[in-house]
Amino acid sequence: MMELNALKDFIVTGKLEEAKQVVNAAISDGVDAQYIINGYLIKGMEEIGRRFEEGKAFVPNLLLSARAMKGCLEILKPLLKDASGASLGTLVIGTVKGDLHDIGKNLVASMLEGCGFEVINLGVDISDSQFVEAVQQYNPQIVCLSALLTTTMNYMQNVIDALKEAGLRDRVKVLVGGAPVNEDFARRIGADGYSSNANGAVVLAKKVLGVC
Numbered sequence: 001m002m003e004l005n006a007l008k009d010f011i012v013t014g015k016l017e018e019a020k021q022v023v024n025a026a027i028s029d030g031v032d033a034q035y036i037i038n039g040y041l042i043k044g045m046e047e048i049g050r051r052f053e054e055g056k057a058f059v060p061n062l063l064l065s066a067r068a069m070k071g072c073l074e075i076l077k078p079l080l081k082d083a084s085g086a087s088l089g090t091l092v093i094g095t096v097k098g099d100l101h102d103i104g105k106n107l108v109a110s111m112l113e114g115c116g117f118e119v120i121n122l123g124v125d126i127s128d129s130q131f132v133e134a135v136q137q138y139n140p141q142i143v144c145l146s147a148l149l150t151t152t153m154n155y156m157q158n159v160i161d162a163l164k165e166a167g168l169r170d171r172v173k174v175l176v177g178g179a180p181v182n183e184d185f186a187r188r189i190g191a192d193g194y195s196s197n198a199n200g201a202v203v204l205a206k207k208v209l210g211v212c
């Protein structure tokens with residue numbers, strides 16, 4: 001467990017290989033993937049975010065931390081898979097236009113996938129028309145929107161409006177999330193739900209589809 005404690009620091013300092021080694025060792029010791037993510041990886045990202053806010057870390061530091069986090073998630077993702085293989089529904093997810101943050105969005109996508117949803121991950125910087133096209137193409141039950149910037153969160157409203165204009169709004173539930181988003185904002189823009197974290201996103205997705 002001593003080694004696992006170093007994981008948060010390896011995320012903060014962006015040491016990809018060292019972080020991956022700890023994750024692999026923890027898996028071999030039978031440590032739960034979810035526990036590694038919530039207890040160490042997310043804590044590391046929170047810490048580097050704090051340092052950035054205080055002017056003690058800079059964009060290159062964020063990029064190194066993000067790279068280390070992503071490398072670890074790649075190892076852990078298969079372990080989040082649901083063993084039953086049954087699909088609870090299809091879901092489209094993306095980070096909205098102007099926003100390049102994808103760690104949280106990918107974590108949400110992995111958790112949903114792991115819990116039995118078929119997930120179409122559109123990536124980052126996704127425009128309202130791209131979301132509309134994806135709904136037309138994949139016919140999902142849920143659209144998940146992510147935003148990490150106060151300047152881009154308002155674009156979620158554009159996506160909802162575009163879905164309405166395309167006559168698709170009644171066919172999908174829209175869930176929103178990301179650090180600056182909250183319940184009140186979600187209600188104001190006409191979304192169907194909000195969660196502050198990936199575990200909550202799964203509960204919410206099941207709830208809006210009535211499968212829990």
Ligand code: B12
Nearest residue numbers: 049062099100101102103104146149150177178179197198
């Ligand atoms: C890593 C990071 C970056 C990396 C992103 C790398 C990547 N591939 O994602 C890089 C270096 C690229 C970056 C760039 C910038 N960043 Co930045 N970044 C961060 C940082 C430190 C961590 C974000 C993160 O990954 N958190 C960890 C994940 C796990 O958490 P999360 O994203 O919040 O996701 C969770 C929940 O929100 C939720 N969730 C997320 N999406 C969804 C969706 C749904 C549907 C649901 C239900 C839930 C949900 O579940 C997730 C898992 O639990 C944050 C600080 C912070 N504390 O958030 C700043 C932060 C978001 N960045 C910030 C800024 C200012 C920028 C830049 C403008 C900096 C610059 N001057 O260039 C650029 C913008 C680039 C752009 N156009 O997007 C500010 C935003 C301030 C604001 N109020 O708008 C923050 C808050 C830092 C700060 N305190 O100043 N950044």
